[in-house]
Amino acid sequence: MGAVTPPDGFTFDGLVAKLAAHLRARGSLTDARWEEALRAVPRHLFAPAAAWFTSNHASAPRGRFALDDEPAAWWTAVYADTSVVLQTDDGAGDPLSGKGLFSSSVSAPGIVFPFLELLAPQKGDRILEIGTGSGWTAALLSWAAGANSVISIEVDPEMAARAAANLRKAGSAAQLVVGDGVKGWPEQAPFDRVHVTVGVSDIPMAWIEQTRPGGVIVLPWHAGGLVGHQLRLKVVNETTAVGRFHGTASYMMLREQRYNTRWSGHHxxxxxxxxxxxxxxxxxxxxxxxxxxxxxxxxxxxxxxxxxxxxxxxxxxxxxxxxxxxxxxxxxxxxxxxxxxxxxxxxxxxxxxxxxxxxxxxxLGRPGYDRFGLTVDPAGIQLWLDHPSARTWKMQT
CATH class of the missing domain: 3.30.160 (Double Stranded RNA Binding Domain)
Structure with missing residues (x-):
């Protein structure tokens, strides 16, 4: 990757402190241990030396930055609230162009840490991650839960190889497997936590079946509408999970659940x-x-x-x-x-x-966001108001 230290005028601690201050001000980082994780698991170890960056807010950098050409701009972009595009069109596109369907990225810190805080991993937890991407969140989870605690599934062999190299470089003990995340990883179930880094509309029962009763699943729920939603589910038993929403989140969709994203008028x-x-x-x-x-x-x-x-x-x-x-x-x-x-x-x-x-x-009296929740069981997905046994609406698929 070339230089592994920031250029003159920058320090690693200074870049991390600035990013952490930004995330705290936006309410995206409320637990001090995750600021410690930012330092312990350096984000630059998971970013390509040249990449297209997209911004998670108006003031974040956006565009193509290369470490060799513009080291100051590259380091600034890596330690900002940006997503780093790793792949487009499932490997068929040019990720440096900023065009095409973004199919893998280093997710923006402003959405990574709210999900990690919802997951609330503890030392000794067994964690299943769906969607490895760069490996950064797997390394953060491993740092929080301890060595050999995280199994991360990546569907794309090429991306998995890159993530494995990143994890080795960062000295992380997270275990990486190549496979279909929809099926989970029954070989090492049950898990205490399931961390999902791809948008889903239909929530696979395998994730619930492979999580201990009382365990937690966090995911970006994209069932339609304008944006996705941060969903935290608590597993009741092998067939049922119940949870509430905690804000909006827009993620790349699970490959097999993708759908058209463009309006088309005809007839x-x-x-x-x-x-x-x-x-x-x-x-x-x-x-x-x-x-x-x-x-x-x-x-x-x-x-x-x-x-x-x-x-x-x-x-x-x-x-x-x-x-x-x-x-x-x-x-x-x-x-x-x-x-x-x-x-x-x-x-x-x-x-x-x-x-x-x-x-x-x-x-219904214009009920607010915090009054709604979701139940997932063999009958499907039900949205409910105030309580799972109260007013419900079955999601049609």
Missing amino acids: HEAAHRSTTRISPRTFWDMDLGAQLLCIALVPRVSWYDVSEDGGDSLLLYELDDHAAEGSWAACDLKAGAAEAEVTQYGDRRLWDELSSAYRQWIS
């Missing part, structure tokens, strides 16, 4: 047209509690906002596993108009589903 001449008094803006910055209920009642659907020519629009599309002609909808409100125009096509009327779910949230 406009056959689309159904109507009007509504609901503004598209209602869903732009929707309350997270409302979003959770909409995800439950409007499954496998995503939406995003558009504003142009003084008007507002909301575009909805079915997450249909790359099918070319899935259902879609658009709600367009022209500047000064009293009603918005709604256009819908497909087997589903997506605008009708979404607006009905939103109305139900209002009728």
Whole structure:
């Protein structure tokens, strides 16, 4: 990698202290031991000498930085709240271009540490990690739980080889295996903790079955809507886990659960047209509690906002596993108009589903994010309000 120490004007301790201060100020680092982990498991040992960096917040660096060309910029980017792109298009793309589907990265510290704090590993815990990536989080977990405590599964052999080299360089005792994380790792179950570093919509029962009763699973839950959600599940028994949400999180999806991420309008001449008094803006910055209920009642659907020519629009599309002609909808409100125009096509009327779910949230008294939780059992996934035995909605898959 070239130089292993920061250039003149920088120190490793200074870079770590600055990053830790930033994370504390944003509420992403509240446990002092994880600041200690930042020093004990140096992030630069897991970053390529040249990489594309994406920012987790507005002031973080973004773009291509190379250690040999711009050492100061590279070190600054590594010790900022950035994601470091390791792979695009499952290895077929150029990770230095910043283009294509990002398929592996060193995740941003601003989302890594909130998940680690939710997991709350203790010395002696047996931990299963789904998605090794660079190996950085496996090394952090190993530092927290002790030697030979972590088994990390990586589906991509090339990425696994790179992660293994990084772990050796960092002196970490985390165990790395190549395999399908959906199946877990029954050979060494049960585990006390399961740490998932990829977005999932359908939560595999194997993870619950391989976790001790009372054990914890943390994961980015991406079932639709606008963003993913930090979910902390506590395992009740071999078939059931119950938990609550702890904020938003956007991660790369588990490979076998990927879906289309782009709105596509088609068959406009056959689309159904109507009007509504609901503004598209209602869903732009929707309350997270409302979003959770909409995800439950409007499954496998995503939406995003558009504003142009003084008007507002909301575009909805079915997450249909790359099918070319899935259902879609658009709600367009022209500047000064009293009603918005709604256009819908497909087997589903997506605008009708979404607006009905939103109305139900209002009728429930606009419950907040912290009142919702999730149960996972052989019957599927159920969203609940206030308590698992109270009002529930079964997620449709």
